Amino acid sequence: MAVKTDPEQKQEQRLERALRKYKGKPGVLIAALQEAQEIFGYLPRKVLIRVANKLTIPLSEVYSVVSFYSFFSTVPTARHRLEVCLGTACYVQGAETLLRDLQDLCGTGPGKSAAESPFSITTTRCVGACGAAPIVKIGEELHGEMTAEKLPRLLEELEKQ
Amino acid sequence: MAKIRLWIDHREMEVEEESTVLEAARRAGIDIPTLCYLKDLNAPAACRVCLVQVEGKPTMDASCVLPVSEGMRVRTNTPEVLAARKEMIELLLSDHPFECLTCERNLNCELQRLAKRYGIRDIFIEGSRNHFPIDDLSPSVVREPDKCIRCRRCLAICEYYQAVGIYRMVERSFNAIVGPAYNGSLMETPCIYCGQCITVCPTGALHEQDSTARVWEALRDPHLHVVVQTAPSIRSSIGEEFGYPVGTPVAGQMIAALRRLGFDRVFDDCFGADVTVMEEATELIERLERGGPFPQFTSCCPSWVRFCELFYPEYTKNLSEVKSPQQIFGALAKTYYAREAGIDPARIFVVSIMPCVSKKYELLRPEMSDSGYRDVDAELTTREFAQMLFQAGIDLRKLPEEEFDDPLGSASGAGIIFGSTGGVMEAALRTAYEWVTGEELKDVEFPQVRSDKYKDAEIEMGDLRLKVAVARGTGEARRLIEALKKGQKEYHFVEVMACPAGCVGGGGQPIYIETDDWNEQVAHRSRRSGGLYRLDRQAEHRRSHKNPAVIKLYRDFLGRPGSEKAHRLLHTGYLSRRLYSPEPLPKKEHKQKVPL
Numbered sequence: 001m002a003v004k005t006d007p008e009q010k011q012e013q014r015l016e017r018a019l020r021k022y023k024g025k026p027g028v029l030i031a032a033l034q035e036a037q038e039i040f041g042y043l044p045r046k047v048l049i050r051v052a053n054k055l056t057i058p059l060s061e062v063y064s065v066v067s068f069y070s071f072f073s074t075v076p077t078a079r080h081r082l083e084v085c086l087g088t089a090c091y092v093q094g095a096e097t098l099l100r101d102l103q104d105l106c107g108t109g110p111g112k113s114a115a116e117s118p119f120s121i122t123t124t125r126c127v128g129a130c131g132a133a134p135i136v137k138i139g140e141e142l143h144g145e146m147t148a149e150k151l152p153r154l155l156e157e158l159e160k161q
Numbered sequence: 162m163a164k165i166r167l168w169i170d171h172r173e174m175e176v177e178e179e180s181t182v183l184e185a186a187r188r189a190g191i192d193i194p195t196l197c198y199l200k201d202l203n204a205p206a207a208c209r210v211c212l213v214q215v216e217g218k219p220t221m222d223a224s225c226v227l228p229v230s231e232g233m234r235v236r237t238n239t240p241e242v243l244a245a246r247k248e249m250i251e252l253l254l255s256d257h258p259f260e261c262l263t264c265e266r267n268l269n270c271e272l273q274r275l276a277k278r279y280g281i282r283d284i285f286i287e288g289s290r291n292h293f294p295i296d297d298l299s300p301s302v303v304r305e306p307d308k309c310i311r312c313r314r315c316l317a318i319c320e321y322y323q324a325v326g327i328y329r330m331v332e333r334s335f336n337a338i339v340g341p342a343y344n345g346s347l348m349e350t351p352c353i354y355c356g357q358c359i360t361v362c363p364t365g366a367l368h369e370q371d372s373t374a375r376v377w378e379a380l381r382d383p384h385l386h387v388v389v390q391t392a393p394s395i396r397s398s399i400g401e402e403f404g405y406p407v408g409t410p411v412a413g414q415m416i417a418a419l420r421r422l423g424f425d426r427v428f429d430d431c432f433g434a435d436v437t438v439m440e441e442a443t444e445l446i447e448r449l450e451r452g453g454p455f456p457q458f459t460s461c462c463p464s465w466v467r468f469c470e471l472f473y474p475e476y477t478k479n480l481s482e483v484k485s486p487q488q489i490f491g492a493l494a495k496t497y498y499a500r501e502a503g504i505d506p507a508r509i510f511v512v513s514i515m516p517c518v519s520k521k522y523e524l525l526r527p528e529m530s531d532s533g534y535r536d537v538d539a540e541l542t543t544r545e546f547a548q549m550l551f552q553a554g555i556d557l558r559k560l561p562e563e564e565f566d567d568p569l570g571s572a573s574g575a576g577i578i579f580g581s582t583g584g585v586m587e588a589a590l591r592t593a594y595e596w597v598t599g600e601e602l603k604d605v606e607f608p609q610v611r612s613d614k615y616k617d618a619e620i621e622m623g624d625l626r627l628k629v630a631v632a633r634g635t636g637e638a639r640r641l642i643e644a645l646k647k648g649q650k651e652y653h654f655v656e657v658m659a660c661p662a663g664c665v666g667g668g669g670q671p672i673y674i675e676t677d678d679w680n681e682q683v684a685h686r687s688r689r690s691g692g693l694y695r696l697d698r699q700a701e702h703r704r705s706h707k708n709p710a711v712i713k714l715y716r717d718f719l720g721r722p723g724s725e726k727a728h729r730l731l732h733t734g735y736l737s738r739r740l741y742s743p744e745p746l747p748k749k750e751h752k753q754k755v756p757l
Contacts, residue, residue: 048342049741058326059350059741063342067332 014039015047019054029057029065033072042073070124078120080158082106083137087126090134098134099123101148105155118159167233182235183211183224193237194246194275196253196363197312198225200678202321205313209249210275213237221245247279255286257364258307264365271363271674272310293338294748299347300525301354301370301518306338308366313339315358315367323659324636325468327352342741349742351471353635355464355659356518356668361682369518369669372539373549376512379539380423385510388498389419390430390490390569392515394580394664395543397692401671402547403557407685410692413562418555420563426498429565430513431572433490434579434588436714437461438705440483440731442593443722445654449597449625454478456630456645456652459585461485463523464659466735468635473642474737482732486579487513487520488529490569491536492730497718498569506534513540516580516667519659531730542669571710574605574697581690582663583610583631586656590620590629591704598623605703613662613687615641617652631656633663665689 018035022028032055036047043066052059066072084090084099099121106119129135132144136154143154163178169186176185184200186193196208206223213224216234221242224235236242254276261267293306316328316339327341327350341350359367379387396412405411419427445457460466460481469476484492490513495506513520517540523529524537541549550557565571575591578584587607594602609618610631617630630652632638638657644650660666666686673685702708719727 045343045745046743049743053740058320058329059342060327060329060331060340064329064331 011039015050019051023054029055029062030069033062033066037072042076044074044076048074070122073120073122076120077122079118080120080138080161082119082121083124083127084121085125085127085133085135085137086123087130087133089126089130093133095134098136098146098148098151102136102151105151119155165229165231165233167229167231167235169235170237176229178229180229181225182213182215182222182227182229182233185229186213186224186235186237191237193224194278195225195677196271196275196310197314198677199314199317199361199682200680202361202679203312203314203317207311207313208253210246210253212242212245212249214239214242243279247281250275250279250281251284251286253310254281255284255288256290257310260308260365264308265368266362266365266672269672269674270365273364274674289335291335291338293340293344296346296348296748297370298746299352299354299370300522302347302352302356302359303368303370304340304347305366305368306340306344308364309339310364310366311337311339312363314361314363315339318357318361322634322636322661323353323355323357323468324634324639325351325353328358343745346746346748348746351738351740353464353467353471353659354519354522354668355635357660359518359668360666360670360672363674369542369545370521371545372521372541373545375539376541376549379510379512382510384508386425386504386508387423387510387512388426388428388494388569389424389512389514390428390433390487390494391415391419392430392487392513392517392580392664393434393577393584393693394516394667394670394689395514395546396577396696397580397689398516398543398665398670399547400557401673402543402550405557408688408690408692410696411557412696413564414557414560416565417560417563418550418557421555421560422549422553424512426566426569427563428490428494428569429572429576430486430490430515431576431579432569432708432710433486433493434461434576434585435573435705435708435711436489436493436731437483437486437579437585438575438588438592439711439715439722440489440727441481442589442596442706444481444483445589445593446596447723449653456628456655457481459589459656459658460733461579461585462519462658462660462664463517464519465635465638465657467519467522467738468638468659470735470738471740472639476642477735477737480735482734484529484731484733485520485523486576487515487523487540488536488733489731491524491529492532493714494569495532495534495536496730497714500718501568506532509534510539511537513537514543514546515540516543516664516670517660518542518668520669528733543667543671544669547671568710568713571708572700573705573708573711574700574703575705576708577696577700578693580664580693581611582633582658582665583607583612583616583656584663584690584693585658586610586629586631586654588705589654590627592706593627594620594622595704595706597625602704610656613683617650627654628652629654629656633658633661635659662687662690665693 022032037043048062052062086095129142134146136143136146164175165178166175193211196210204225206226211224212221214221214236296304319328320326379385397410400409400411416427458480491511494511495509499506520540529536575588587610590607591605620627632641661683
């Protein structure tokens with residue numbers, strides 16, 4: 001068995017505490033998953049199994065929710081999580097081309113992250129800032145009126161952080 | 162209940178307020194096709210083939226979920242409605258493999274039947290097709306997601322009837338599929354292999370692991386001595402495949418058919434059931450003397466045993482330690498029968514014919530080898546058995562009635578009713594009653610434990626009031642255990658069968674697609690029990706301990722019930738099991754059966 005490193009142990013303890021809080025309460029699955037994703041950065045299989053067993057919810061149900069909402073990721077997300085909004089307003093403002101350009105620049109695709117890349121790209125639906133479409137969301141920050149030309153500069157700055 | 166007046170196809174009618182348009186139409190004899198619908202179990206309005214037009218509404222509605230309303234005018238068969246339904250069927254077919262000729266459900270498929278009924282001759286819808294890996298890793302159930310039409314019936318039965326819940330809608334939009342987490346293998350899940358999902362699947366997306374090839378191979382091998390045991394319920398269900406009315410007992414013809422297939426000996430699993438009763442009644446009396454642990458749970462049903470191991474490991478000590486009739490038979494075939502017949506047990510190949518897909522899993526449990534060999538080598542479901550007969554051109558209707566072989570072929574009526582819900586309980590009571598009280602039963606029937614519904618009863622046995630219960634479906638078992646935990650219920654002896662109506666409604670039985678009403682489906686399966694109770698009434702012996710073949714077995718071989726030898730061969734133990742596999746199992750790439 002692999003020896004668990006300290007940060008891993010800490011993550012597991014945090015998950016344990018979080019799940020204790022939700023156990024036995026109805027309608028807590030999404031909240032529990034959000035917290036779990038915050039702790040681990042993504043939702044690996046072992047975490048979903050832990051959530052299912054602790055909350056006594058079938059794993060199929062847990063996975064059904066995780067695979068439905070694009071907010072949840074089952075693969076490791078990189079240091080910088082870029083979300084391209086594909087909501088209607090962003091879409092008509094060329095978000096799809098923007099997404100492709102961004103993927104070309106980073107060499108990754110939605111839901112996939114090249115292990116060595118510091119960027120992961122996912123798509124999202126309407127972040128509620130349609131006036132500034134198209135939007136790229138990085139962490140909690142919204143970057144509006146994004147264009148292919150602005151992208152290299154944006155990535156450079158992120159990499160410096 | 163208040164009544165609603167409405168018109169369907171210009172016919173005025175009054176129906177209960179809570180009805181759907183589909184129900185109202187059916188009551189008036191108007192047929193509307195359905196595919197995903199299973200009344201009282203599943204109505205997700207997913208397939209859209211039950212579309213109707215409500216006058217004054219711009220769009221059509223799925224009638225299975227459309228509530229009736231006062232003054233409503235509905236049309237079910239205008240050219241527009243029929244064209245819309247046809248388009249729905251074409252949409253389903255546009256993402257469905259055209260493998261009908263090689264599909265398990267060929268000529269017994271609800272989608273195929275609907276395509277025929279609507280005269281689909283071409284699919285005008287073009288576009289991507291989904292392609293998912295096939296899951297044939299489990300010993301019992303095979304999933305071919307490419308054939309799934311997302312009706313969710315498997316989800317409903319697994320969640321609501323069995324309270325196991327391995328299926329959900331997973332992934333999104335075009336990739337959405339009904340499956341286990343990660344659309345992974347059933348082997349990664351707490352699937353109990355009951356196969357009820359198979360019996361309600363409208364297509365061939367779910368079916369059993371094929372064992373016919375292995376059995377043909379054994380029958381072809383001149384060095385093997387191939388013996389077969391038939392489960393109690395087969396004699397009253399195999400007839401359906403040959404056009405007999407449901408529940409007709411055809412034991413004699415079934416035996417004749419097995420001889421013609423080439424089995425060296427045709428034995429009766431009901432004999433194994435009689436031995437199960439001897440051991441299980443003994444165990445019950447021991448528990449009564451020791452004071453527990455109570456209740457004693459029956460352990461004949463491998464899906465129920467697996468459910469208990471997975472979800473209630475703290476109750477495995479309550480499971481009877483006695484093996485199921487299939488495994489008792491196997492262990493005795495390779496020891497007792499081998500000795501009596503003077504045949505090397507290494508040469509004996511034991512086939513069982515069961516109403517069950519879980520028995521394929523049970524026979525593979527590593528501990529089921531107390532004879533020194535794999536106790537049972539292969540299991541065929543009722544459907545697979547019928548398949549072999551069709552292939553061999555053997556028609557039950559043209560056969561004479563024959564008798565089982567000795568020494569594992571004579572059974573009591575008690576052994577025969579094992580195939581019905583409450584049957585194991587009743588069989589055990591007939592023996593336990595006489596052993597506990599020392600009196601002979603005037604009437605061997607216990608109608609208190611015969612029912613389609615959850616049933617509990619108190620049986621007076623001398624000074625003892627034995628509290629018993631009969632549950633079917635692991636959902637009912639789960640509710641029962643939760644009540645035990647809270648101290649709301651107390652029993653001495655509980656029978657649990659995972660399938661509706663017991664083994665007669667098993668996951669390996671003929672698939673009946675003539676109804677989309679779950680209660681009618683269960684009623685159909687229950688009718689198979691009628692044949693078993695009839696055979697019991699006609700039986701020479703109706704109590705397991707009075708069966709001369711059983712008496713001989715104990716006299717010549719086992720000693721007494723519960724003896725050291727009986728323990729070694731006929732008893733077993735249980736494990737606590739992990740619900741989910743921590744790592745995914747490798748997936749097999751689905752070979753296209755018919756290259757497109």
